[in-house]
Structures are given as C-alpha cells and as structure tokens.
Amino acid sequence: MRPPETVLTVSAPPHAHCGKTFAGMTIETLLALVPALFMAVVHFGFPALRVMALCASAAVLTEAACSRMMDRKPAVDDFNALLIGVLFAFLLPASTPWWFAALGSALCVIMGKMIFGGIGGSPFSPVALGWAICMISWPEIMDANTTMLNTELTAYLAHLKYFGTESVAGFDPLALLSGSQLGGLGAVQVLALLVGGAYLVLRKIIRPHIPLAFLAGVYLTALAFHLGDANAYAPPLFHILAGSTVFGAFFLAPDHSSSPSGHASMVIFGLLVGILLMIIRVYGIYPDGMPFAVLLANLCTPLLDRIGPKPFGGR
Amino acid sequence: MTLELATNAPHNFAPLTKPANVRVKLLCHEPAVAAGDPVQAGALVAVSVKPGVGHMHSSITGTVGEVAGDYINIIGEGGEQAEKPETRDIAAVRDRDLPATLQELGIDTNGMVKAELLIVNGVPPEAGITSYSHILQDFQSELIEGLNLAQRLMNPGKTILALAQGSTQKLNSVPVVHVPPIYPNGLPPMLIKAVTGKENPKDVAVLGMLELFHLGRVAATGLPVAETIVTVGNDNYRAPIGTPVQNILDTAGLNAAEGDRVVMGGPLHGCAAESLDQGLDKTTCALALIPKGSYPPVTDAPCISCGECVLNCPARIRPDLISRCAEFKFFQRAREYSLEACMECGLCGYVCPTRRPVLQYIRLAKHELELLDSAKKAKEKGGEQ
Numbered sequence: 001m002r003p004p005e006t007v008l009t010v011s012a013p014p015h016a017h018c019g020k021t022f023a024g025m026t027i028e029t030l031l032a033l034v035p036a037l038f039m040a041v042v043h044f045g046f047p048a049l050r051v052m053a054l055c056a057s058a059a060v061l062t063e064a065a066c067s068r069m070m071d072r073k074p075a076v077d078d079f080n081a082l083l084i085g086v087l088f089a090f091l092l093p094a095s096t097p098w099w100f101a102a103l104g105s106a107l108c109v110i111m112g113k114m115i116f117g118g119i120g121g122s123p124f125s126p127v128a129l130g131w132a133i134c135m136i137s138w139p140e141i142m143d144a145n146t147t148m149l150n151t152e153l154t155a156y157l158a159h160l161k162y163f164g165t166e167s168v169a170g171f172d173p174l175a176l177l178s179g180s181q182l183g184g185l186g187a188v189q190v191l192a193l194l195v196g197g198a199y200l201v202l203r204k205i206i207r208p209h210i211p212l213a214f215l216a217g218v219y220l221t222a223l224a225f226h227l228g229d230a231n232a233y234a235p236p237l238f239h240i241l242a243g244s245t246v247f248g249a250f251f252l253a254p255d256h257s258s259s260p261s262g263h264a265s266m267v268i269f270g271l272l273v274g275i276l277l278m279i280i281r282v283y284g285i286y287p288d289g290m291p292f293a294v295l296l297a298n299l300c301t302p303l304l305d306r307i308g309p310k311p312f313g314g315r
Numbered sequence: 316m317t318l319e320l321a322t323n324a325p326h327n328f329a330p331l332t333k334p335a336n337v338r339v340k341l342l343c344h345e346p347a348v349a350a351g352d353p354v355q356a357g358a359l360v361a362v363s364v365k366p367g368v369g370h371m372h373s374s375i376t377g378t379v380g381e382v383a384g385d386y387i388n389i390i391g392e393g394g395e396q397a398e399k400p401e402t403r404d405i406a407a408v409r410d411r412d413l414p415a416t417l418q419e420l421g422i423d424t425n426g427m428v429k430a431e432l433l434i435v436n437g438v439p440p441e442a443g444i445t446s447y448s449h450i451l452q453d454f455q456s457e458l459i460e461g462l463n464l465a466q467r468l469m470n471p472g473k474t475i476l477a478l479a480q481g482s483t484q485k486l487n488s489v490p491v492v493h494v495p496p497i498y499p500n501g502l503p504p505m506l507i508k509a510v511t512g513k514e515n516p517k518d519v520a521v522l523g524m525l526e527l528f529h530l531g532r533v534a535a536t537g538l539p540v541a542e543t544i545v546t547v548g549n550d551n552y553r554a555p556i557g558t559p560v561q562n563i564l565d566t567a568g569l570n571a572a573e574g575d576r577v578v579m580g581g582p583l584h585g586c587a588a589e590s591l592d593q594g595l596d597k598t599t600c601a602l603a604l605i606p607k608g609s610y611p612p613v614t615d616a617p618c619i620s621c622g623e624c625v626l627n628c629p630a631r632i633r634p635d636l637i638s639r640c641a642e643f644k645f646f647q648r649a650r651e652y653s654l655e656a657c658m659e660c661g662l663c664g665y666v667c668p669t670r671r672p673v674l675q676y677i678r679l680a681k682h683e684l685e686l687l688d689s690a691k692k693a694k695e696k697g698g699e700q
Contacts, residue, residue, distance in 0.1 A: 006590075007574070008589070008591065011587055015605050016583060021669075120669075256621045
C-alpha cells in the first residue's frame with residue numbers, strides 16, 4: 001500500500017483546545033505578583049529585591065539539579081519553580097541572609113515538589129511546606145520582628161500576640177493595606193496582593209471559591225471571637241489586613257495539587273483554612289501561622305475531594 | 316466553558332463537484348462485490364454481519380475498483396450495464412418486516428426501538444455545525460415522511476422536536492422544546508435531560524435530523540441511503556456517501572497541508588480522517604480542517620489536579636482521576652470514579668492546561684474494562700461447562 005500524498009495528523013478527540021496552558025497560567029500568576037513585588041521594593045528597598053532574586057534562582061537551579069538526578073527531562077513548565085521561589089521570598093523578612101534564602105527556597109522545591117515526583121504529585125503547598133520547615137528550624141531568622149531592627153514599621157500581629165488588643169486598637173486600615181507593616185516582605189503588601197488576586201480570579205486562572213471562602217472563614221471566626229470578648233480579641237478586619245492572610249488566600253491556598261477540585265470541596269477547604277488560621281492566631285504560639293493553616297487543610301484535601309455530586313444517571 | 320451552538324447562523328447550500336470515486340467504509344460488513352464489477356447507484360456492495368447495522372450500497376454508478384478490509388473503492392466510470400436496483404415500496408411492507416427491510420436499504424436500525432417518547436434532535440451537535448438546521452429548512456417533506464416511518468417503527472406515545480433556544484424553525488405540527496444553545500446539549504444524554512428533566516430515563520429514544528432525513532429519502536424513493544449533508548465552514552454540501560474528503564475540501568476552497576487534521580464531525584468529538592481519500596460516512600454531518608499548530612500540542616504531562624476538567628464535565632465524573640488510573644493501568648479503579656457515565660463530549664481535554672489526552676485515557680480505560688469483562692465472562696462460561 002503506497003503512503004498517502006499528504007500525511008494528515010490522526011489523533012483522538014478533542015481536536016480543539018481552549019488555549020489556556022499551564023505555562024501561561026504560571027506566567028499570569030507571576031504577573032499578578034508584580035504589584036506586590038514593586039511595593040516590597042518601595043518599602044524594603046534593595047534587600048527585598050536581593051532576597052527575591054536569590055530565592056527564585058535557587059528554586060530554578062534546584063529543580064534543574066533534581067530533574068537531572070532523577071533522570072527526568074526538565075519540565076517545560078519551568079516557570080513553576082520560579083513561581084515557588086518568588087512566593088517563598090514573599091514570606092521571608094527582607095533581612096534574610098543569602099544562605100538562608102537559597103536554602104529555604106531549595107527546601108521548598110525538594111521537599112514540597114520534587115520528592116513527590118514533580119508537578120501534580122505534591123499533597124502539600126510547596127511554599128507552605130518549605131516555610132514550615134524553616135520556621136520550626138530557624139525561628140529567629142524567620143521572625144521579621146526581631147531581625148528587621150532598622151525600620152519604623154510595626155509587626156502588628158506580634159504586638160497583638162505579646163501586648164494584647166490595646167496595642168493595636170488604633171490600627172489604620174489604609175496603612176495596613178498599603179503595606180506599612182512588618183512581616184514577609186511581599187506578603188504584607190495587602191492592597192497590591194488584592195489587586196493581583198482580583199486579576200487572577202477575573203482571568204479565571206484561579207476560581208474564586210477558595211480565596212473567598214478563606215477570607216470568609218477568617219472574618220467569621222474572628223468576628224465570633226471579637227463578639228465574645230472585644231477586649232481580648234481583635235476585630236475581624238484587623239485579621240484580614242494584618243499579616244499574610246490575603247497572600248495565603250490568593251496565592252498559597254489555591255495551589256493546584258494540594259487543594260480539592262469540586263465546588264463544594266473548594267468552599268469547605270477555604271473555610272477550613274480560614275478557621276484554622278484564626279485558631280492558630282488565637283491559641284497558638286505563632287503570631288501569624290498562615291502556612292501552617294494551609295498545610296493542615298492540605299491534609300484534609302483527599303477527604304474533601306470525595307465530596308461531590310452524583311454522576312450523570314444517579315449511581 | 317460555554318461553547319455556543321449556532322441557532323439561526325448564516326449558512327448556504329453550495330453545489331458540490333461530482334466525485335470521481337467514492338470510498339465506502341466497511342465497519343462490520345462483508346463485501347458482496349469484487350474488483351471490476353459494474354454497479355449502479357444503489358447497488359448492494361457489502362452485507363452487515365451485525366444486526367441493526369445497515370448494509371452498504373454504492374452511491375454512484377460505476378465500477379468497483381479496490382476491495383480492501385475496511386473500504387470498497389468505486390470508480391465513477393462505466394457501470395451502466397449493471398442491473399438497476401429494485402425500488403421497494405416501504406408503505407406496503409408489513410410493520411414487523413420493517414427493521415429488516417430498512418437494514419437492507421442501509422439504515423442503522425439500532426436506535427429505532429419501541430419507546431414512549433421520541434425526541435427528534437434538531438440541536439446542532441457542535442458549535443458551527445448548521446447541517447441540521449439546513450435539513451429542517453429545505454427538506455420538510457422528507458422529514459415528515461421519515462417521521463411517519465419512524466413512528467411506525469417505534470410507536471412512540473409522544474414525539475417532540477428539540478431545537479436550540481433562539482431557533483424559529485419547526486417541523487409540521489410536532490411540539491417543539493427549546494434547549495439552551497450550549498455544547499454538549501446536542502449530545503443525546505444531555506438532550507434527553509434538557510427535554511425530560513431526567514437523566515438516562517427508560518423508554519426515551521433520540522433520532523438525529525440526519526437519520527430522519529435518511530428515513531425520509533428511503534421512504535420516498537424506495538432506494539438505499541445514498542447521500543449525506545455536511546457543513547464545512549459556512550456552507551452545507553449534499554454529498555454522496557463515500558465522497559472523498561479531498562473533494563469537499565477542494566470545493567470549499569480549503570487546502571489540507573502536511574500535518575493538518577481533517578475532522579469528520581465537530582472538533583470536540585469528531586473523528587480524524589486517516590487520509591484525504593477517506594470517504595464520508597452515513598453519519599458524517601460536518602467536516603473541519605484544523606491546521607497544524609492551531610493549538611498547543613498534546614503532551615504526556617502529569618495531571619496537576621487543577622480541577623478544570625472536573626468543573627467542566629457535564630456528566631459530573633472525575634476525568635482527572637480516571638485519566639491517572641488509565642495512565643498507570645489501574646483500570647478497575649477507574650470504575651470507582653464513574654467512568655460509565657462519560658458521554659465522551661471531549662470538554663475535559665478541551666480545557667486541560669497541561670494538554671493531557673484526557674478523553675483518550677477515558678476511552679482506553681473503557682476499552683480495557685470491556686476486554687476484562689468479556690474475558691471474565693468467557694472464563695465463567697468455560698468454568699460452568
């Protein structure tokens with residue numbers, strides 16, 4: 001049988017695609033982080049840029065090295081390692097030493113992604129996992145309140161934890177929104193992150209379920225505490241604007257492989273992270289334990305994934 | 316992801332240059348002619364071995380060229396000397412002989428069983444396909460005859476015509492139900508749900524517009540099914556069955572280059588043609604040319620659990636988990652994620668950001684499970700003896 005003159009491509013349907021690729025989604029997520037990146041440099045200057053650059057390059061190099069060692073071809077969506085590096089940098093204080101930034105970033109990639117076989121395999125948010133390892137092993141370096149001494153900015157959540165509600169009673173929401181607080185260099189740029197988050201939701205890169213449920217969970221739990229005893233617990237708006245709540249809502253909790261997929265599951269997951277975050281802030285020893293809340297909810301993802309509608313036809 | 320189905324979209328009927336040859340596809344058919352035999356239009360060329368699948372006939376007058384395992388090529392030269400096929404009087408055939416007679420005339424009678432509700436599907440199967448609304452516009456008399464024949468066969472208590480919302484067409488006095496014009500509402504399971512409100516109810520049958528058209532032509536002429544109506548771009552062509560896709564593409568002014576896809580049907584759940592010589596089937600209602608590089612290529616990337624396929628699946632199954640099971644050969648486990656409910660609409664692969672061939676994985680799992688089940692049944696049967 002002679003071969004046909006024009007060789008056509010024969011493949012299984014579907015033969016069309018909506019156009020959204022994983023690399024495209026990662027690049028758009030990085031774009032959404034640009035406002036916060038800019039504000040971080042405005043507030044913390046060159047050190048912030050230094051930390052971000054170190055983390056990003058360490059993450060990319062670590063992934064390349066791991067892929068080599070695992071005998072796998074380097075993933076085409078390499079922007080994912082870049083994203084992990086930048087997100088991890090956002091949680092670090094601007095005063096982080098160079099070796100710590102690189103080491104922490106490498107830990108995120110190795111323990112949070114590569115050890116599980118690369119993208120799609122990790123049951124945990126890689127950034128949250130790396131942060132948790134660093135926080136528990138080097139609490140002094142990770143604490144912006146103790147390391148960033150050459151700044152006028154206040155670490156509001158630390159003040160709330162150690163000095164009580166009176167010390168943060170006169171908090172200015174606009175100041176918190178504009179990033180005039182101490183914490184992770186990028187995670188405190190609340191307004192810039194809200195803008196980035198809104199961009200992601202409008203572009204349908206992430207679904208609104210998890211971020212909105214997370215913020216609702218934080219708000220409602222904080223409200224419950226505040227209404228119970230206004231003197232002992234800060235108002236809900238404070239908890240939304242202080243620390244890395246908004247950062248976690250839009251950039252950490254909706255991580256693909258560690259969060260569930262269905263409508264109801266995503267809402268329950270978001271609420272769970274929010275409630276856990278408030279419980280950690282009120283009863284835990286950490287002033288702001290957002291990545292811990294994310295990790296704890298990640299443990300529940302397989303169970304939450306079982307929640308869903310019955311298939312077509314009933315059974 | 317909403318893919319809008321054309322309602323009153325602009326479309327024309329365009330003339331097709333007569334094909335020089337037709338290539339008749341053999342699915343479960345035994346050839347009844349040999350190379351060199353002269354045939355008249357409507358002559359039997361292959362007999363179906365499966366009940367319910369119609370026989371294959373030549374749609375043009377000519378000489379049989381090549382008889383291969385999966386097709387018969389008929390060249391449109393000569394053949395006048397062959398015996399003309401007899402015209403059957405469908406009205407005179409007894410009701411219980413109808414299925415067999417229709418099978419002999421090339422109609423697939425599989426779906427034409429006794430039903431309480433008969434739904435005539437006038438909803439475009441995919442975005443951009445206008446052949447259904449064209450048939451409804453120009454072939455009312457054929458459709459009415461076809462409907463009468465279908466009602467004789469199936470004895471429905473009620474008949475409904477389903478059309479996309481926004482369509483102003485009708486068929487005689489058949490009650491019309493409008494369904495939302497979004498893919499995949501044109502697929503039978505979704506259509507039945509939109510019309511009856513129930514999922515997979517018993518005693519409901521769906522007949523496509525093309526099937527009704529064929530029934531009508533058979534009833535009117537007494538000759539076998541000979542042509543189909545295909546949409547290419549904004550035009551519809553009335554083409555003899557077996558017309559090589561090259562012909563239609565040429566008439567439409569489209570050029571298939573190396574590496575392109577020629578899809579028979581719509582881009583989401585149609586079948587890619589193997590070569591430009593491949594002929595149209597009875598059921599082909601559209602042809603799409605998808606140039607190489609139109610979309611990001613399919614890869615063997617791992618699933619990132621983004622959930623897009625889950626949120627877009629009309630059957631509410633878990634395509635991500637099923638595709639992972641199929642990838643790692645855990646076919647039995649795929650059953651836990653309800654893969655039998657899959658209606659193969661293709662939306663999962665359409666939205667997958669890592670370009671996994673999700674529908675192909677699901678089909679692989681279905682196929683493997685079928686093999687496992689039949690092997691199990693055979694073993695049990697053998698054990699009983």
